[in-house]
Amino acid sequence: MVNPGKDQHMSPTSPPGTAQDTAGIHLAVGDRAPEQPRSAGAAMATENLHVYYGDFLAVRDVDLQFDDRRITALIGPSGCGKSTVLRCLNRMNDLVPGARVEGRVTYHGTDIYGPGVDEIEVRRRIGMVFQKPNPFPKSIYDNVAYGPRVTGAKDHLDDTVEQALRGAALWDEVKDKLKQNAYGLSGGQQQRLCIARAIATRPDVLLMDEPCSALDPIATSKIEDLMGELVQDFTIVIVTHNMQQAARVSHSTAFFTAQPDEHGDRVGTLVEFDRTLKIFEDPADKRTEDYISGKFG
Amino acid sequence: MAVTTAGRPRSSAGGSGRDLTPRSPRVGEKIIESLLAAAAGLSVLVTVGIIVALVVPLFTFFAHVSPIEFLTGTTWTASFGDKYSWDKDWGVLPLVSATFMATGIALAVAIPVGLGIAMFLSEYATTRARKVIKPVLELLAGIPTVVYGFLALTALTPILQPLLGIPNIYNLLVAGIVMGFMIVPTVASLSEDAMSAVPQALRSGSYALGANRRMTTLQVVFPAALSGIIAAIVLGLSRAVGETMILAVAGGNLARLTADPRDEAQTMTAFIAQIASGDAPQGSPVYYSLFAVGALLFVITLTINLISIRLVRRFRQVY
Numbered sequence: 001m002v003n004p005g006k007d008q009h010m011s012p013t014s015p016p017g018t019a020q021d022t023a024g025i026h027l028a029v030g031d032r033a034p035e036q037p038r039s040a041g042a043a044m045a046t047e048n049l050h051v052y053y054g055d056f057l058a059v060r061d062v063d064l065q066f067d068d069r070r071i072t073a074l075i076g077p078s079g080c081g082k083s084t085v086l087r088c089l090n091r092m093n094d095l096v097p098g099a100r101v102e103g104r105v106t107y108h109g110t111d112i113y114g115p116g117v118d119e120i121e122v123r124r125r126i127g128m129v130f131q132k133p134n135p136f137p138k139s140i141y142d143n144v145a146y147g148p149r150v151t152g153a154k155d156h157l158d159d160t161v162e163q164a165l166r167g168a169a170l171w172d173e174v175k176d177k178l179k180q181n182a183y184g185l186s187g188g189q190q191q192r193l194c195i196a197r198a199i200a201t202r203p204d205v206l207l208m209d210e211p212c213s214a215l216d217p218i219a220t221s222k223i224e225d226l227m228g229e230l231v232q233d234f235t236i237v238i239v240t241h242n243m244q245q246a247a248r249v250s251h252s253t254a255f256f257t258a259q260p261d262e263h264g265d266r267v268g269t270l271v272e273f274d275r276t277l278k279i280f281e282d283p284a285d286k287r288t289e290d291y292i293s294g295k296f297g
Numbered sequence: 298m299a300v301t302t303a304g305r306p307r308s309s310a311g312g313s314g315r316d317l318t319p320r321s322p323r324v325g326e327k328i329i330e331s332l333l334a335a336a337a338g339l340s341v342l343v344t345v346g347i348i349v350a351l352v353v354p355l356f357t358f359f360a361h362v363s364p365i366e367f368l369t370g371t372t373w374t375a376s377f378g379d380k381y382s383w384d385k386d387w388g389v390l391p392l393v394s395a396t397f398m399a400t401g402i403a404l405a406v407a408i409p410v411g412l413g414i415a416m417f418l419s420e421y422a423t424t425r426a427r428k429v430i431k432p433v434l435e436l437l438a439g440i441p442t443v444v445y446g447f448l449a450l451t452a453l454t455p456i457l458q459p460l461l462g463i464p465n466i467y468n469l470l471v472a473g474i475v476m477g478f479m480i481v482p483t484v485a486s487l488s489e490d491a492m493s494a495v496p497q498a499l500r501s502g503s504y505a506l507g508a509n510r511r512m513t514t515l516q517v518v519f520p521a522a523l524s525g526i527i528a529a530i531v532l533g534l535s536r537a538v539g540e541t542m543i544l545a546v547a548g549g550n551l552a553r554l555t556a557d558p559r560d561e562a563q564t565m566t567a568f569i570a571q572i573a574s575g576d577a578p579q580g581s582p583v584y585y586s587l588f589a590v591g592a593l594l595f596v597i598t599l600t601i602n603l604i605s606i607r608l609v610r611r612f613r614q615v616y
Contacts, residue, residue: 095504097424124507134498137521137614146516147506183614194502201506 043068043205043235044089044126048103051084051093051268057261058084059268062103064254066205071227071236073246073276076256077291081268082239085256086207089237090126091119107205124151127198131210133190135182135197140165140174143182143193147201160200167233168196169226188219195226199234206230208238212245224249243292246276253279255288351592358585362387367589373552373563375586376572383582389590391554395562396594399473399544400537402558406477407533411484412526418485419492420514431486438482446546449475454547467549467561476543480533487532491525492518524612531605535598541566565594 042065049062059081066072066089074082084093091112093099104111112122124147135143144161148154161178165171170192174185182193191211198206208227212220227236227249240246246253254273258266272285283289359367361383370388378385414434418427454471457463463470495518503513519526549561550571563571569587577584 090505092501092505095501120507120509123505128501128505130498130501130505132498134496134502136499136502136517146503146508150503150506150508150512150516197502197506 041068042066042106043108044237045106046085046088046103047106049085049088049105050102051081051088052098052100052102053096054098056265057267059256060261062268062270064270064273066235066237067252068235069231069233070251071231071238071249073250073253074237074239074256075241075243075246075253075291076268076271077258078241079266079268080256080258082254082256083209084268086209086237086239089205089207090123090128092123092128094119124201125203126205126207127201127203128207128209129191129194129198129211132214133187133194135185135190135193138182139179140182140185140193141178144196144200147197151201153201164196164200165193167199167230168192169222169229170196186219188215188222191215191219191223192226195223195230199230203234205235205237208236210239210241213241220245243280247280250276252276255279255283255285255291257287257291351588351595354585354588355592358582358589361582361585362589371554373568375568375583376550376552380578380581380583385582387586389565389593391552392563392565392568392590393593393597394554395469395544395548395552396538396564396566396597398558398562399469399476399548399564400534402470402473403477403480403537403540404530404534406474407480407484407537408530410477411481411529411533412488414481414485415488415492415526415529416514416519418489420510420518434482434485437478438486440479441542442479442540443542443546445475445479446472446543449543449547461559463559465549465561467547467551468559469544469548469562469564470558472544472546472548473558475547476537476540479540479543480536483536484529484533487529488522488526491522491529494525495521521614524609524614527608527612528605531601531608535601538598538601539566539594541570545570565590569594 044066046062046064049059049064050057051059062081062085064072064085074085076082087093087096088101088105089112093101101113105113107122107126110117112119112126136146138146141161144164145157148157148160153160162171162175165174170189173189174193177184182190185193191214195206195211212223215223224245227238230236238246238250252274253276255271256268257271259269261267272279272283272288274284278284279288280292283292367387367389369390370386371390372386372388373391374386414430418430422430449471450466453475454463454466454468457471457474458466461470499517499521500513503517508516544564545567548564548567550563550567551561552563552568553560555562569590572583572587577587
């Protein structure tokens with residue numbers, strides 16, 4: 001395992017102590033993510049991660065660590081590769097024709113792209129919630145039971161479903177209509193159902209790809225509260241377009257941008273990775289500062 | 298002012314400047330509209346004409362034969378004996394049962410093969426494989442059914458006859474199997490369309506939960522596409538019920554009630570084809586029986602279609 005402490009991981013270009021102007025966006029930094037004692041270590045990490053789609057280099061040279069039972073936010077403008085990086089963490093990019101990964105992605109020290117690793121097993125341990133709520137056209141119960149059923153954990157299914165729905169703060173709203181179709185739920189409820197579905201397989205890591213971008217502010221707030229609960233049990237990695245959201249919920253933040261390479265192709269690049277408080281109040285890189293203060297992106 | 302008038306030359310040329318009457322009578326528009334309406338009206342007229350032509354002779358037929366005897370009788374001797382005699386057995390069940398038996402055999406072939414092809418093309422095949430298989434499938438759909446019919450008779454029957462102990466070269470089993478292959482393209486192609494239309498997000502959701510491709514296909518994609526798949530099967534079913542040439546050529550012309558698909562038996566369509574191709578003098582009882590069988594076939598296909606509409610609605614998923 002490399003770089004066991006995130007504080008050591010700094011952008012090489014960091015000028016010391018640049019004063020920041022964050023007055024324009026009233027950020028309640030660390031609102032829901034109070035600084036806690038250092039966690040047990042990294043649940044996942046990437047080393048020299050390069051991702052290609054065919055010949056096109058989408059993301060280059062990403063080194064990140066995702067601390068155990070902490071929330072890590074990936075932020076940056078569109079096309080910066082943050083979702084691509086997220087999809088590498090549970091090998092969802094395997095499903096994209098032509099996608100290729102170089103470098104290492106480790107899960108508790110094991111390279112998930114290494115020989116003998118089954119992507120199905122990877123995804124059972126590293127769950128995912130998508131941008132748009134994507135419940136199956138089945139009943140609420142069957143949606144949550146889907147994961148346990150396909151993984152063969154069919155014992156005590158009712159309990160598993162109830163626990164998952166409680167975990168996703170949805171139980172009280174749906175306990176009387178478990179047999180109804182999931183499409184009868186509101187968008188925010190559907191997204192919490194998708195979270196319940198993801199945690200029903202008892203994963204270790206939860207990846208969230210802009211989970212609130214299709215939701216209204218109230219539903220968004222519920223999901224953010226929920227993330228604060230879930231982080232007791234899960235390591236969470238969230239991609240978000242919403243900087244305030246990153247500031248509110250995450251412990252660490254990675255800022256990506258799209259940098260033109262020598263051929264002029266825009267390649268996703270990790271600019272800066274640090275504690276969220278540091279990124280938002282005292283970013284080391286000018287590009288981070290410009291982005292979070294709204295001058296760019 | 299210069300800006301507002303620049304785009305409206307009529308306001309200066311037309312005098313009042315606020316003239317809202319059409320600049321030309323627009324005759325072309327009216328002609329096209331009436332041509333299109335005539336085309337639509339023609340199809341209604343043809344449908345009504347067919348129904349009237351089918352129903353009117355029924356009165357003569359059912360004046361001699363009781364509808365109960367027709368629908369429940371188990372012997373059909375229309376093509377035997379004196380053509381001008383009404384004194385025959387007019388029980389249509391042998392024809393109906395042969396039709397359903399052949400259709401059942403065809404579906405038993407077409408559903409697994411067709412859905413297998415659809416699942417393979419939609420969920421497993423590479424783009425390159427799909428580019429080869431789809432056109433071949435569509436080629437299969439373009440083969441005239443009479444060709445299927447004599448292939449059944451000359452190629453498949455001689456192979457299967459000793460294996461399955463088929464007594465006669467004319468039999469429902471081989472005709473049904475071949476008819477199944479005839480409707481495979483229909484079932485496969487429409488099912489594949491329905492499965493491909495299932496949003497990628499549902500597949501991603503399934504894979505992200507640790508499901509493999511088989512589980513994703515069977516438990517997410519298939520149920521989500523069920524409405525379209527049912528529509529595909531029912532369309533295949535309708536084609537099988539109405540299919541004539543394969544059965545007339547390979548199924549035989551012996552109207553009899555049998556439970557053994559290896560027997561020769563005449564379907565409704567095969568009977569119509571046999572009699573309509575010259576055996577029945579106009580005005581003879583056999584001639585009128587054609588309309589009775591034709592009308593029954595029409596009612597059966599219509600019922601299948603109505604049931605299918607209900608089924609498709611019942612299983613339609615909004616995602």
